[in-house]
Amino acid sequence: MTTTTSQSADIARLLSPRRIAVVGASDDIVRIRGRVLHLLLKRGYTGEVFPVTPSRAEVQGLKAYPRVGDVPGGVDLALVAVPANLVxxxxxxxxxxxxxxxxxxxxxxxxxxxxxxxxxxQMVALSRRTGLRIIGPNAMGFYNILDRTAATFSPAAEIAPVDAPVPAQGVAVVAQSGGLGFALYNRGVRRSLPFTHVVATGNEADLEALDFADALLDDPRVAQLMMFIEGVKNGDKLIPVARKAARLGKPVIMAKVGRSPAAQRAAASHTASLTGSDAAYDAIFDRYGVIRADDQDEMIDIAAAFSVGSLPRGRRVAIVTSSGGSGSWMADAIEQAGLTVPLLSEDLQARIRPLIPSYGATQNPVDITAQGLSAFDTVIEALADSTEADAVVIVAPLGSVGAVEAFSPEALKAAIARAGKPVVFYSYTPPAPEVAALMAGLGTTIFTTLTGCAAALAHLVRYREAVERLGRAGPETAAAPDARAALAGLPADACLLTEVQAKRLLATAGIPVTEEELVTGADAAVAAAARLGGRVALKLMSPQLPHKTDAGAVLLNIEGEAAIRDGYARLTGPVAAALPGIDIHGVLVQRMAAPGVEMIAGVTVDPDFGPLVMVGAGGIFVEILKDVAVSPAPVDRAEALRMIGRLKSVALLEGARGRPRADIEALADLVVRLSDLALATADRVQEIDVNPIFVRPDGVVAVDALARLAPAAAETPRPLAAAGE
Amino acid sequence: MTTTTSQSADIARLLSPRRIAVVGASDDIVRIRGRVLHLLLKRGYTGEVFPVTPSRAEVQGLKAYPRVGDVPGGVDLALVAVPANLVxxxxxxxxxxxxxxxxxxxxxxxxxxxxxxxxxxQMVALSRRTGLRIIGPNAMGFYNILDRTAATFSPAAEIAPVDAPVPAQGVAVVAQSGGLGFALYNRGVRRSLPFTHVVATGNEADLEALDFADALLDDPRVAQLMMFIEGVKNGDKLIPVARKAARLGKPVIMAKVGRSPAAQRAAASHTASLTGSDAAYDAIFDRYGVIRADDQDEMIDIAAAFSVGSLPRGRRVAIVTSSGGSGSWMADAIEQAGLTVPLLSEDLQARIRPLIPSYGATQNPVDITAQGLSAFDTVIEALADSTEADAVVIVAPLGSVGAVEAFSPEALKAAIARAGKPVVFYSYTPPAPEVAALMAGLGTTIFTTLTGCAAALAHLVRYREAVERLGRAGPETAAAPDARAALAGLPADACLLTEVQAKRLLATAGIPVTEEELVTGADAAVAAAARLGGRVALKLMSPQLPHKTDAGAVLLNIEGEAAIRDGYARLTGPVAAALPGIDIHGVLVQRMAAPGVEMIAGVTVDPDFGPLVMVGAGGIFVEILKDVAVSPAPVDRAEALRMIGRLKSVALLEGARGRPRADIEALADLVVRLSDLALATADRVQEIDVNPIFVRPDGVVAVDALARLAPAAAETPRPLAAAGE
Incomplete structure (x- = not known):
């Protein structure tokens, strides 16, 4: 923790330097070497600037020094723009x-x-040795807007007027791609989004995107983070940053490239330093309320919605429109985004009716008509005072400042301020940039697309839900089962466990498994079947046979001594003979489990993010629905229930078509125990698959399972070494 | 057909008038009455204009006439802006x-x-009586950009310079909402989309949106249609217009409001004139290649992609980027839109490699790097010449005209022209409006969002597929079964058919149904069961009992005389007694069908659009997947196979998890026969539900069915009368 805090302080100092040396500075402001100094001076930096160049006595009107060490009084930050071989x-x-x-x-x-x-x-080694912190190389630098420090050559630093007021709070951008980071800033400024910082991390020889994210979250002036990443170098930094952001109530709007095979191929070809599967990122983002976005404008829309400053308490949206068609189209977008546009109560409609023309509509959308534009503020007030809407969207043609001014902005501003819930605008005529600024001044924002507006509001709702959920969750330490008990008797080498070994492991964590005995003779099989009672399954056990059914090594519904002897003979005879060279542990005699809803659960230990816990639909649903939910361990009961609740197949568990409700709580317990088991054994157990699980009205049972171990002595392998380490 | 052609000609004349009277014209150009005349004169109309007003001798410098009849030489079009009571x-x-x-x-x-x-x-009556065609009332009018005729008061008519060149071909907008119609034009002009017409139809007393769509499709200068509708007044116009557009290869980009309950409520409250369920619209749009969009900018993006002029031959997209991160993000968007970003062949990569810097990438995305910008045209050429990509997307920072000019626009233009496939741009820095114009001049377009670009390209692909599919389809007449045979023996009054009646109806169309006999005594039941053989189901038959299972009126797997007598007694005794007042037709003795994949199919006769045919997943999938495909009749075999192919549960039919493949062709045949039956009986049969259908490896069987009839004499009811009729 001390390290993190000290690093956060290092970064805070780095981003707010008082004395900057520009190494390689020149008078040619078209080239990076001159441009960096030029922007620093031009964008209002108030600290001291020292050009460093061996060849000139003065650069851009400032005294130059041959070397950094020649600068009198020391330097906080060096901006280095020299040829690579001199760096x-x-x-x-x-x-x-x-x-x-x-x-x-x-x-x-x-x-x-x-x-x-x-x-x-070598740069990395130098940094580690000397404590010099490095951004880059190959970085576009940073722009600290709050402190007017443009330590970058990006033309986007010149988008806003030099004297633009500094926001009290705003959005910080951290991007592995400088082009995209500054493009986000560029687009956001045009939407009058308040920004605090833009940081482009380049090759991340030393400081990484998540280091900056962590430090910026500590800055009270940073209200939101926007990030663009292709991947993180050190996966173990991701969850702490995501949790910290949630704890502070600071949304993280994340562009994470790499959903597609093509993007993964590109990442693999141009860097060996990025880690983690895309599905793991999704699971972590979902768990910790990180908002993943697929487009720059989507990110801007979401940040604009958050910048309004209040979160909806629920999913109900009231629409106020001056055009019936546009209001209805917005209703379509809102409901498609997972929110609702509820019918307003008769009482509320009666309050609104006298405010609008007779041919308007009051149900929701409230259509004040083109003739009723002056009623916007009073209608908003009526809706804001009511408990029937959690957010208000106003749909109108607001292409120009004049169009907004026709609505008496002061009255609107007052109504919005009193609302205590998001009040946002959508203009179907394309709004001029000044309209965005005007709206920001009124304490709101204006969207230019229906879908962007609706999706952004839905993100506000989901974010509030995630933060509340995380606030309710207990401490992130699991009541892990006794790891020694779990690991006792496991083979010491890396291997696949047999079904019976895997289920004994599950049983140590308290997970119910089928009743079964491993036997090595026909007589023993008969005796075991008699003890178990009823019909049994016979399964050939071998650690080299993970897919038993495909090999004909599973016999189901066997009853009676003769059938058991037959089955035993078949498995150990012709079936085994067809599998030469495998190590046979015996035959598992298993009491046939009473059927239930077929589900699956599992754990994969991500080399960077640790154990990821999965639960999903089993049987034919696996192929058709790909219906699984994944969450990083530790998973507590509430999280397990949330995971199950997000499955499409939860309807099966809840008793679709008149069937009894399955024991969802028992399934959740199984998932929690699996998570605890994974944490207790993460140095050995790499993967567990429990498939199928039968979920019955009166409980669950793990019917089959597989597990894969790492060797006992070795540490968890990190397949991709972080570059420069 | 004569009517349509003559109406199309009427509308063509209406949209290109040579002599226009402006009734109610005034000098006050802020008010609609003056503004209409002002825009007409200002926007370059070359015909003759006659102000008509009783109070003035001259308006806006033109001689005025007291009444329309006073205008010498006649008038093609009157623009009426007088108080409602004078209209x-x-x-x-x-x-x-x-x-x-x-x-x-x-x-x-x-x-x-x-x-x-x-x-x-009364207006409608006057139009019908006199032949005077009417747009409106409550209309924003139209703007014929090709003929420079601004017959509107919309400020959007002034967006483009007066002397802007007239496109040879372009996009026509038809909207029921004038505000949205002209907003689409406004947004499109900013993207340099070529427009031909904007028509806002208002209350549609006479001419409707689809009338204009039909007429505009006849205009060779109209290459695409954009429509905004809340619904159509006469559903029977929709399919012909959609088919005509597909036949002509003119894409229709459709905003249809009303997916959500709130929008449906709004439509119901503000007009009684719109018809059709939203699902029916979706089915028709899908069938005939109409592209439904959810946002104005989405419509613009799609139209911009079509305006490039060539359609991709397949789904493979090559990405050329100057920024690795942005290229990867585009790859994510492209693959998420259902297209692919394939690895390029070694040969093609070898051709590209010498064109770009050594640290670039050639796999796809092709990363030419920021230093390789000048290679854009040669790389595009290499990709255009190859058969490995069906479209090319270029990702670069193109915020300014200067940025584009750095890429040698002439070389780009030539490369694009030679490509024979869409070559489009995406700029991650926000492009200035002039960049859009420049790109249009190069024969391409520039997108500002990744998702918009990817989705638009995917629409091009799907549109080409739809047009090709429709081109292959036979004539739209079905080989209907003998309607008289189908209808024979059906009750004359409106009613529900029993299962046995419904299945006899299915059988007349050649649909395989379970073997079964309707009996009215225990002895007869026993005899029937003996004739059918094997185990049977017993079902109490009553037209008032559509949900037999819920009432305990279905007994399955009955075998042996005693069990049959027991079952018969139970159904006709306690079960029937618990259903007082229902009309019992007897007990159906049904041979238990061998199980297969459970599917459902059905027909709903939409009062406006006619029979809609449905096929979907049965059993538990119904609730969980809501996995159905709907298409308007007639459905031929290719269409039935396409419908089935779009189901998620097609994986079940194809033999998931090692099961045998079910007879998908037989299911398709069943769907075709259902479609034919529905067309033959559309005056009587309102609804058919076949649920379940067992699809086995060797055929299909309809296991249960329901049907609902309209009374024999009455015509198909039209529940919502068109306003003004």
Whole structure:
């Protein structure tokens, strides 16, 4: 924790330097070397700036110094824009001069490969050795808008007027791609979104996107984070940052590239440093309320909705429109996003009716008609005062500032302020940029697409739900089963466990499994079947036979001594003979389980994110629905129930078509125990699949299971080494 | 057909008038009365304009006439902007003066209700009596951009420069909401989309949106239609227009409001004139390649993609990017839209490699890097020449015209022209409006969102597939079964048919049904069971008992005389006694069908659109998947197979988890026969539900069925009368 806090402080200092050296500064403001200095000076930086260049006495009107160490009084931050082969020497100078941090704009390191990748590794070593923190190389730098510090060459730093007021709170952008990070800023400024910082992390030799995210969350002026990542270098940083953001109530709007095979291929080809499957990211984002977005404008829309400052208490949206058709179209979008547009009560309709023309509508959408535009504020007030809507959307043609001014902005502003719930606008005529600024001033925002507006409101609702849920959750430590008990008797080498071994492991965690005995003779099989009672299944057990059914190694519904002897002979005779070289542990005699709803559950230990717990539909639903929910361990009962509740097949468990309700709570308990087991054994157990689980009205039973172990001595392998380590 | 052709010609004349009277014209160009004349004059109309007003000798510098009849030489079109109570008199004048058509801007008719709705009805009567065609009332009018005729008061008519060149071909907008219609135009112009017409139809007393759509499709200069509708007044016009558009290869991009209960409630409250369920619209749109969109910008994106002029031959997209992260994000969007980003062949990669910097990527996305911008045209050329991509997307920062010009636009234009496949752009920095114009000039378009770009390309692919499919389909006449045979023996009154009646109806169409006999005594039941053989089901038959199972009126797997007598006694005794007042036809003795994959099929006769045929998953899938496909009759075999192929549960039919493949062709045949039956009996049969159907490897059987009849004499009811009729 001390490390994190100290790193957060390092980064805070780095982002708010008082004395900056620009190494390689030149007078040519078209080239990066001159442009960085130019932007720093031009964008209102109030600290001291020192050009560093061996060849000139003065650059852009400032006295220049040959080396960083020559700058009198020390330097907080060095901005480095020199050819790649000179960078290491500059960093040595910086370290010697006790410079706190360096931004390296220069490119041609790890991305170039070969010996330049080695130079980047040396940079990392230098940073570790000397404590010099590094952004980049190949970075576009950062723009601290709050402190007017443009440590970047991005043209986007010039989008807003130099004297634009600094917001009290706003959005910080952290991006692994500088182009996209600054493009988000560029687009957001046009929507009058308040920004605090833009940070582009480049090759992340030292500081990573999540390091900046962590530090920026500590800044009270940062109300939201926008992130663009292709992946994180150190998976173990992700969950802590996501949890911290949720705890602070600061939304993280995340663009995570890599859903598609093509994007994964690209990431694999241009960097070896990124970790984690896309499904793991999704599970973590979902669990901790991180909002994943698929497009820049979607990110801007979501941030704009959050910037309004209040969250809906529920899913009910009231629509106020000056055009029937547009209001209805918005209703379609709102309901498609998973929110509702409820019929207003007769009382509320009666309050609204006198405010609008006779041919308007009061049901919701409230159609004030084109002739009733002046009624917007009074109608909003009526809706804001009521308990019948959790958010209000106003649909009108607001292409120009004049159009908004026709609605008496002061009255609107007052109504919005009193509302205590989000009141947002959508204009079907394309709004001019000044309209966005005007709306921001009124304490609201204006959307230009129906779908963007509706989706953003839905994110507000889901975010509130996630934060409340996480607030209710207990401490993130699991009441793990005795790990020694769980691991006792497991083979020491990396291997697949047999069904019976896997189920004994499950049983140590308190998971109900089928009644069964492993036998090694026909007589023993008969005796076991007699003890178990009823019909049995016979299964050939071998750690080299994970797919028993495909090999004909499972016989079901066997009854009577003769059939048991026959079955035993068949499994150990012709079936085994057809599987040469496998190590046979015996035959499992298993009491046939009473059927129930078929479900599956499992654990995969992600090398970076740790155990991910899965529950899903079994049987034919597996192929057709791909109906699974995944969440990082530890999963408590509430989380397990939420996972099950998100399955489409929950309808089966709830008793579709007049069948009895299955014991969903018992299934949730199984998932929790699986999560606890995974945490207790994460150094050994790499994967557990419980398939099928029968969920009956009176409980659950694990009918079959598989588990895969890592070798006892080795640590969890990290298949992809972080670059530069 | 003569009527349609003549109406299309009427509308073509109406939209290209040579002599226009503006009735109610004034000098006050802020008010509608003056504004209409002002826009007409200002926007370059080249025909003759005659202000008509009793109070003035001259308006806006033109000689004014007291009445329409006073205009020398006649009038093609009257634009009417007088108070509502004077409109009918003006229309009488117009009719007397043989004016061809009138646009009525005045509002306060059907939308006002009461006696003004009656005035609108009189307008309709006048139109029918005199042949005067009417747009409106309460219409925003139209803007014929090709002929520079702004017959509207919409401020959007002034968006483009007056001297903007007229496109050779473009997009026509037809909207029931003038605000949205002109907003689409407004947004599209900013994207440099070429427009031909905007028509806002208002209350549709006479001419409806689909009438304009039909006429505009006849205009060779109209390449695409955009429509905004809340619903159509006459459902029987929809399918012909959709088919015509597909036949002509002119995409129809459709905003149809009313997916949500709230929008349906709004439509019901503000008009009684719109017809058809939203699901029926979806089925028709899907069948005939009409592209449904959920947002204005989505419509613009789709139209922009079509405006490029070529359709992809398949789903493979090559991405060329100057930024790795953005290229990957685009790949995610493309694959999420249902297209693919395939790995390029080694040969093609070898051709591309020398064109780009060494640290670029060639797999696809092709990353030419920020340093390789000048290679865009040569890389595009390499991809265009290859057979490995059906479309090319270029991802780059193209915020300014300068940024595009850095890529040598002439070389790009040539490469795009040679490509023979869509080559489109996405800029992650927000593109300035002039960039859109520049791109249009290069024969391409630029998208501002990843998701919009990907979705639009996917629409191009699906549209091509739909048009090709419709081109392959036979004539739209069904080989209907003998309707008399089908209807023979059906009750004359409106009623529900029993299972046995419904299945006899199915059998007349050649649909395989279970073997069964209706009996009225225990002895007969025993005898029937003996003839059928094996185990049987016993079902109490009554037309008042559609949900037999819920009433305990179905006994399954009955075997042996005693059990049959018991069952018969139970159904006709206690079960029947618990259902007082129902009319019992007897007990159905049914041979138990061998199980198969449970599916359902059915027909609903939409009062406006005719029979809609449905096929879907049965059993538990009904609740969980809501997995159904709907298509308007007639459904031929190819269409039935397409419907089945779109079901998620097609995996069950195809033999998931090692089960045998079910007879999908036999299920398709059943669907075709159901469609034929529905067409042959559409005057009587309102609804058929076949549930379940067992689909086995060797055929299908309808196991249970329900049907609902309209009374024999009455015509199909039209529950909602079209307003003004």
């Amino acid at each position: 290491l020497g500059v960093l040595e100078d910086c370290a010697a001069a006790k410079v706190g941090a360096a931004v390296i704009f220069s490119s041609g390191f790890a991305e170039e490969g070969g010996e330049m990748a080695e130079v980047q590794a | 009918l008199g003006v229309l009488e004048d117009c009719a007397a003066a043989k004016v061809g058509a009138a646009v009525i801007f005045s509002s306060g008719f059907a939308e006002e209700g009461g006696e003004m709705a009656e005035v609108q009805a």
